[in-house]
Amino acid sequence: MRPVKAATLSTATPRNAGYQIITTRYADIVTNLPAPFSLAAAPSGTGSTLTWPATAGSTYSVFGSDDVAGPYTRLMFGLNFLGATGTFAETPAAPTRFYRVTSP
Secondary structure (H helix, E strand, C coil), rough: CCHHHHHHCCCCCCCCCCCCCCCCCHHHHHCCCCCCCCCCCEEEEEEEEEEEECCCCCCCEEEEEECCCCCCCCEEEECCCCCCCCEEEECCCCCEEEEEEEEC
């Protein structure tokens, strides 16, 4: 049996400038962004229904504001769709409401 050498610490300067990337979920890695899309809003009862073209494998978040300049509040996140259309309904909606849908 050969003796085991003690490990020595490297004195080399790290090249990462002190930054470290820790990936916690595969969904956090964006390899291909979906193409820009148009959002359609329609009144639905006492609320609003949003529709947009969805891409399989993409995750969407919906934001809303009472002012076009914001601030926008996240209404829903982590939306995934199997079909080619994404939908979101908000009930009741404010008399004037502005929306943003983002991916990821």
